[in-house]
Amino acid sequence: MAVYKFQVNNRAVTVESWDPAQPLLYVLRNTLGLRGAKFGCGMAQCGACTVLVDGEATRSCVTTLKQVSGRAVVTLEGLGTPERPDPVQAAFITEQAAQCGYCTGGMIMAVKALLDKTPRPTADEIKENLSGNLCRCGTHTRILRAVQRVVREA
Amino acid sequence: MSRPATPVHSQPVSRRDLLKAAGLVVSFAFSAATNEAQTTVAAVPSDAGKPVDPQLVDSFLAMHPDGSVTIYTGKVDIGTGFRMAVRQMAAEELGLSTDRVALVEGDTALTPDQGSTGGSTGLTRGGVEVRRAAATAREVLLRIASLRLQVPPDQLTLLDGRIGRSDGGDFNGNTGEPVRELPVSALLEEERRLDMKVDLHVPLKGHALYTVVGRPLPRPDVPGKCTGRHVFVQDFTLPGMLHGRVIRPPAIGAKLLSVDESFIRSIPGARVVRVGNFLGVVAKDEWAAVRAARTLKAAWSEVHGLPGNQGLEKYVRSAAIQTDETIVNRGDSAAALPGAVKRLSATYFWPCQSHGSLGPSCAVADVRGDSATIWSASQGTHQLRVNLSAIFGLDVNKVRVIYLDGAGSYGGNGNDDAAADAVLLSKTTGPPVRVQWMRQDEHGWDPKGPQQLIDLRAGVDRYGRIAAWETEMWVPAVLGPIGTIPLLAPAEAGLAQTSGQWPGMIAQNGDPPYLMRHLKVVAHRLKETPLRPSHIRAPGKIANAFAVECFTDELAAAAGTDPVTYREEALSDYRAMDVLRRAAAIIGWKSRPSPNPAARQEGLLIGRGIAYARYKQAENYVATAMEVAVDPATGKISVRRATCAHDCGLVINPDSLQNQIEGSIIQTISRTLHEEVKFDRSRVTSVDWSSYPILRFPEVPIITVALIDRPELPLLGAGEASNTTVAAALGNAVFDATGVRFRSVPLTAEKVKAALGGSPGQIKPE
Numbered sequence: 001m002a003v004y005k006f007q008v009n010n011r012a013v014t015v016e017s018w019d020p021a022q023p024l025l026y027v028l029r030n031t032l033g034l035r036g037a038k039f040g041c042g043m044a045q046c047g048a049c050t051v052l053v054d055g056e057a058t059r060s061c062v063t064t065l066k067q068v069s070g071r072a073v074v075t076l077e078g079l080g081t082p083e084r085p086d087p088v089q090a091a092f093i094t095e096q097a098a099q100c101g102y103c104t105g106g107m108i109m110a111v112k113a114l115l116d117k118t119p120r121p122t123a124d125e126i127k128e129n130l131s132g133n134l135c136r137c138g139t140h141t142r143i144l145r146a147v148q149r150v151v152r153e154a
Numbered sequence: 155m156s157r158p159a160t161p162v163h164s165q166p167v168s169r170r171d172l173l174k175a176a177g178l179v180v181s182f183a184f185s186a187a188t189n190e191a192q193t194t195v196a197a198v199p200s201d202a203g204k205p206v207d208p209q210l211v212d213s214f215l216a217m218h219p220d221g222s223v224t225i226y227t228g229k230v231d232i233g234t235g236f237r238m239a240v241r242q243m244a245a246e247e248l249g250l251s252t253d254r255v256a257l258v259e260g261d262t263a264l265t266p267d268q269g270s271t272g273g274s275t276g277l278t279r280g281g282v283e284v285r286r287a288a289a290t291a292r293e294v295l296l297r298i299a300s301l302r303l304q305v306p307p308d309q310l311t312l313l314d315g316r317i318g319r320s321d322g323g324d325f326n327g328n329t330g331e332p333v334r335e336l337p338v339s340a341l342l343e344e345e346r347r348l349d350m351k352v353d354l355h356v357p358l359k360g361h362a363l364y365t366v367v368g369r370p371l372p373r374p375d376v377p378g379k380c381t382g383r384h385v386f387v388q389d390f391t392l393p394g395m396l397h398g399r400v401i402r403p404p405a406i407g408a409k410l411l412s413v414d415e416s417f418i419r420s421i422p423g424a425r426v427v428r429v430g431n432f433l434g435v436v437a438k439d440e441w442a443a444v445r446a447a448r449t450l451k452a453a454w455s456e457v458h459g460l461p462g463n464q465g466l467e468k469y470v471r472s473a474a475i476q477t478d479e480t481i482v483n484r485g486d487s488a489a490a491l492p493g494a495v496k497r498l499s500a501t502y503f504w505p506c507q508s509h510g511s512l513g514p515s516c517a518v519a520d521v522r523g524d525s526a527t528i529w530s531a532s533q534g535t536h537q538l539r540v541n542l543s544a545i546f547g548l549d550v551n552k553v554r555v556i557y558l559d560g561a562g563s564y565g566g567n568g569n570d571d572a573a574a575d576a577v578l579l580s581k582t583t584g585p586p587v588r589v590q591w592m593r594q595d596e597h598g599w600d601p602k603g604p605q606q607l608i609d610l611r612a613g614v615d616r617y618g619r620i621a622a623w624e625t626e627m628w629v630p631a632v633l634g635p636i637g638t639i640p641l642l643a644p645a646e647a648g649l650a651q652t653s654g655q656w657p658g659m660i661a662q663n664g665d666p667p668y669l670m671r672h673l674k675v676v677a678h679r680l681k682e683t684p685l686r687p688s689h690i691r692a693p694g695k696i697a698n699a700f701a702v703e704c705f706t707d708e709l710a711a712a713a714g715t716d717p718v719t720y721r722e723e724a725l726s727d728y729r730a731m732d733v734l735r736r737a738a739a740i741i742g743w744k745s746r747p748s749p750n751p752a753a754r755q756e757g758l759l760i761g762r763g764i765a766y767a768r769y770k771q772a773e774n775y776v777a778t779a780m781e782v783a784v785d786p787a788t789g790k791i792s793v794r795r796a797t798c799a800h801d802c803g804l805v806i807n808p809d810s811l812q813n814q815i816e817g818s819i820i821q822t823i824s825r826t827l828h829e830e831v832k833f834d835r836s837r838v839t840s841v842d843w844s845s846y847p848i849l850r851f852p853e854v855p856i857i858t859v860a861l862i863d864r865p866e867l868p869l870l871g872a873g874e875a876s877n878t879t880v881a882a883a884l885g886n887a888v889f890d891a892t893g894v895r896f897r898s899v900p901l902t903a904e905k906v907k908a909a910l911g912g913s914p915g916q917i918k919p920e
Contacts, residue, residue: 018422019441026441035389036382038561040512041593042444045843048512076382089380096372096809099817100233100562101379101386102513108380127851134843136512137233137562138820140854142813 004065008032009078017065024068025049025060028075036076036105040134047133050106051075057113076105079112087150088112095146099137107133111147120151208266209351214287215244217295217348219339221315222254225288228268228536229280230260231375233562234873235810236276238373242806243281246359246366247288249313260535260557270534270636272565272689273659274773274871277806281869289356294348298341317341361804361865368865370809375559387531387558388516388590395518397440398579398589399447401433402599402642405457405836406685412453418446426450427582432646434575436583444592458835460684467503467898469684470607476631476681482665485672490622494613498712500705502610503898504697505830506685507603508840510848513561514591515568515600519576525552526580530573531560537638538570545644545651546577564821565658566639566688568600574643594841601639602831603690604630604657604683608664608701618713620724622672625664625702629694630657630687631679639688655683658693662770663878666702668724685833692874695769696822696881700899703765703882707748708895716745717764717886727768729775729801729862734766736799736860737777748886749893759784761891765882767875774875775801775862778819778883780855784891789907791888793823793855798876800859803867815859815876822880824849826899 001016008028015027023042028034028051037060040048044059051060052074079086085093088111098104107130114121114129121129126147135143204226205213216224225244231237241255248255258264260271268280292312299317300307303325311320316335319325324332361367378384403410410431418424418435424446427434433452437443461469491497518529526548532538535555543550555573563569572589579587591599607628615621638654645651661677710720718738725731741762753759761784766777781795796819805811828847832840840846881899889895894909 017441018439019445022441026439026444029389030440034382035386038386038388038513039590040514040561041843043593043842045593046512076380080381082377082381082383085377085381092380093372093377096376096813098233098373098376098379099235099813100512100559101375101384102388102511102561104379105382124852127854130851132850134512134848134850136510136564136821136848138817138824138849139813140820140849140851141816141857144851144854 004069006068006070007072008034009074015065020066021064023061024051024063024065024073027065028060034075034077038102038105040102046103047106047110048103050109050133052109052113055113055116057110076108079108086112087153088115091146091149091153092143095142095149097139097142097146099139103133103135107135107143111150115150119154204264206264206266208268208283211287211290211348211350211352213266214284214352215291217291217338217342219342221250221338222256223248223250224256224258225284226258226265227280227284228260228265229271229276230533230535230557231559232271232533234276234814235373235807236280237375238371239277239806239810240281240284242366242369242371243277243285244288246364247285248292249311251314252366252371254315261554262535262539262556263554267536270537272533274769274873274875276871276873277869278871281806283352285358286354286356287352289358290350290353291348293353293356294350295338295341299336302341303336364865367804367806368863369807371807373810385558386513387518387529387560388513390518390529390558391588392518392520392586395586395588396436396438396583397443398434398436398576398587399443399592400575400589400595400643401435401447401450401452402595403431403454405454407457407459408454410452410454414451417449417451421446421449425583427579429578429582430646430648432578432643434579436579436587456836460833460835462834463505463830463832466505466605466684467607470605470628470680473628474681475678477679479661479677479679481661481675481677483674485622487622487624487672487674490672491611491613491624494621495616496712497611497613498708499609499611500708500897502608502697502701502704504606504700505899506605507690507825507829508597508831508846509564509567509600509603509690510829510846511561511563511567511596511600514593514596515572516560516588516590517569517573517576518586518588519573519580520586521548521577521580524549526577528553528555528573528577529558530555530569531558531563532569532573533563533566538573541570541638541641541652542574542577545574545641545649546581564691565603565693566601566656568596570639571599571642574641578643578647597841597846598838599642601688602685603693604660604685604687606660606694606697608698610701610705612705612709614709614713618709618715620666620668620670620709623666623670625675626678627661627664627676627698628678628680629660630655630683631681632656640686655687656689657687658689659770660694662698663695663767664698664702665771666706667730667766667768667771668706668721669726670724685831685838691821692877695767695878696825699765699767699878700881700885703767703879704885704895704897707763707886707889711748714747716747718743719745721766730766730768732862733775733777733799733801734764736862737779737797738764740797740799740858740860741779741781741795743779748890750890753891759786759891761887761889763883763886763888763890765879765886767878769875769878773870774872776875776879778876778879780883780887782884782887782891784888784906786910789903789905789910791827791901791903791906792853793884795858796823796855797858797860799862800872800876801862801864802870802872802875803864804869805861805863805865806869808861808863811861811872812859814872816857818874818876819857819880820849820854822877823855823884826881826884826901828900828902830900
């Protein structure tokens with residue numbers, strides 16, 4: 001079996017896979033036990049599986065192991081914990097910006113990527129940037145408030 | 155292969171909670187016993203001794219010697235905030251803070267059956283029953299304390315696990331010394347069991363004394379959901395578990411003719427499971443199961459049994475009818491209509507829609523002989539337990555369904571089907587099996603919110619007021635018990651199942667809530683419905699209110715009267731008037747008839763609309779007002795502002811309630827602007843987010859919610875009511891902006907552009 005080496009949440013990992021086309025999502029969830037990224041569509045249409053690859057918001061459901069070789073992956077678990085959340089996570093918690101919570105991890109990762117590049121986005125920039133992340137419960141207004149809170153408190 | 159330091163969720167959080175909770179239940183029952191009994195407790199199974207009979211207090215709660223409690227409820231939190239609200243209700247009666255209340259939800263072995271979580275009954279039934287049990291427990295503790303202390307119970311209070319005198323004075327302790335408080339542990343040691351029925355008339359705490367109910371307490375699951383620590387059913391694993399995927403046929407009802415397994419031989423560990431027309435694969439590795447399901451080649455029979463979504467309205471109108479129900483028959487509409495000063499009629503149509511759960515349905519099943527444990531996000535685990543036991547020949551007493559959160563389901567999505575898939579695969583192959591549907595499974599095969607066809611006729615008097623009204627609707631029949639949906643796996647595998655069909659209370663709110671002498675509402679219940687129907691959030695009521703409230707606007711426009719005024723003049727209930735006026739005021743409503751004579755502003759057409767409903771004609775009062783901008787060049791509708799005034803009686807948790815209402819508004823705008831299940835003669839063809847689009851961030855309006863709290867009144871469920879008026883308010887706003895009345899959804903840009911016909915502002919029927 002082929003071996004793939006990359007970083008996950010600042011740790012070096014070595015993963016074997018029988019299929020070079022295996023998406024990163026399955027390895028994160030099943031091999032590494034990092035289940036913050038969710039399977040939503042498998043087609044990069046919904047954003048529930050979003051992680052950071054070298055700082056870029058990336059759909060892990062269509063990103064192969066081969067594509068992440070040698071690169072640095074950050075997942076939702078890598079940002080913070082319930083006790084010590086990252087500022088984006090903290091703002092989502094303060095604003096209670098979740099209902100079912102299935103899209104929440106992907107949202108937080110997309111916001112993280114946005115704010116790392118654009119620390120003071122306009123309201124329209126935030127909406128445009130998150131347009132590829134779907135939320136079915138309709139928690140959008142709270143998510144937008146959470147992003148604005150991070151910006152305000154930075 | 156290296157593993158990160160982050161712990162793997164191989165042990166579900168809930169299991170530890172359950173062990174802890176169940177152990178404490180038993181420790182309560184044997185609380186007078188010594189350490190010896192405690193040792194025994196540790197050895198008994200986690201669910202031993204815990205009753206689930208909804209008549210018993212012990213079924214709903216276990217009071218622990220430290221004064222904290224665990225509550226048990228058959229209702230589940232599907233993302234609504236129920237998890238905190240039900241704690242608040244119990245905590246209030248027991249004088250506790252919510253962090254001293256643990257919760258077990260939807261586990262059939264541990265929780266009483268309180269009916270499935272639907273119809274906005276989470277708190278109205280689930281919470282109210284828990285609250286009564288908590289109040290009964292409190293009264294019992296106070297009575298025991300009263301006997302022991304020789305102080306009347308009404309002079310005692312229970313606060314944070316301690317009993318004290320209401321006046322703050324002292325008791326005489328055992329040795330005569332003054333004692334300020336008596337801990338609950340002192341009583342529990344004395345009391346062997348709390349083996350008693352819930353007192354249905356138990357005194358509840360008065361609203362003036364509330365300290366926990368009514369507060370916007372944060373939900374306990376949100377930090378875990380924001381940090382990847384919350385265990386969804388999709389995240390749950392068991393040792394030795396296989397991953398399963400099901401290959402559904404290319405046509406609904408197709409027969410499996412042959413399977414060529416040679417294609418998957420190179421996929422490690424993949425195995426085909428074929429039972430009748432049921433075709434699945436299992437593998438140790440999830441990706442292997444996915445690849446195998448995609449690669450496997452099978453031949454199926456051709457079936458062309460569907461009418462297709464194109465001609466659906468026509469199909470429904472001529473479909474065979476099971477029963478005709480007369481829902482309301484007041485006065486004599488047939489006689490009154492011909493004599494009316496003016497008559498209007500219109501036909502409204504709502505298409506078939508998907509629940510569109512963001513995460514495809516998932517379940518884990520561990521079948522061993524005639525017993526099974528199933529982890530599922532089903533909204534009705536108790537019902538599912540009965541259904542699965544009957545279908546798969548399992549001993550219902552040995553079947554346990556444990557609720558774990560899934561992606562929002564909004565009614566009967568694919569969760570119960572995924573559970574049946576997992577049971578069949580585990581039963582057939584041996585090990586526990588986890589099944590997660592793929593995106594095309596969820597969009598293609600979730601039971602659908604059915605189409606609704608609604609004919610309306612009204613006659614007005616010389617002042618334009620409604621004199622007579624008739625609603626005639628075509629909706630799916632209810633076949634079999636509440637909550638039953640014929641499941642896919644048994645149908646494919648040729649296993650018998652109760653022939654159920656449950657579209658929800660789909661005929662409600664077809665009657666206008668206004669004063670009129672003659673009213674008749676008839677529902678034609680269709681024998682067959684093209685796509686398997688189920689309940690979808692606010693079942694039927696969004697479409698019915700869309701028809702009724704848009705048609706009311708048509709009558710107001712015909713009378714040349716302002717839409718708010720027209721409604722006010724036909725309402726008598728102060729709570730109805732209150733929500734209507736508040737919604738209008740928030741949006742800055744200016745009284746004038748529709749359409750807007752000054753609609754055109756900077757190349758766009760601007761309008762506002764309003765709609766009112768009393769949910770199920772018996773529950774919440776809601777009014778929604780909206781402002782829209784329509785681009786005549788593209789047909790694109792932008793909802794600029796949406797507001798909802800909402801009266802659900804007593805508010806338990808205003809922040810969770812607000813979250814629900816904001817979500818209801820956004821989800822229903824999505825359903826109104828974008829959503830229609832497409833299907834051809836054989837299958838559903840809108841099987842992903844590009845063929846079944848939903849609302850995205852750039853379309854989110856400014857939302858204002860006015861909560862009207864009436865703590866002196868009973869609470870009403872609030873998960874669906876505010877969905878009801880959204881489509882109607884939106885349709886009315888579009889009419890106000892464009893002068894065009896749309897009587898069907900979705901209001902896609904193409905449809906609006908075509909209806910405007912390049913000459914915006916012209917009044918032209920759809």
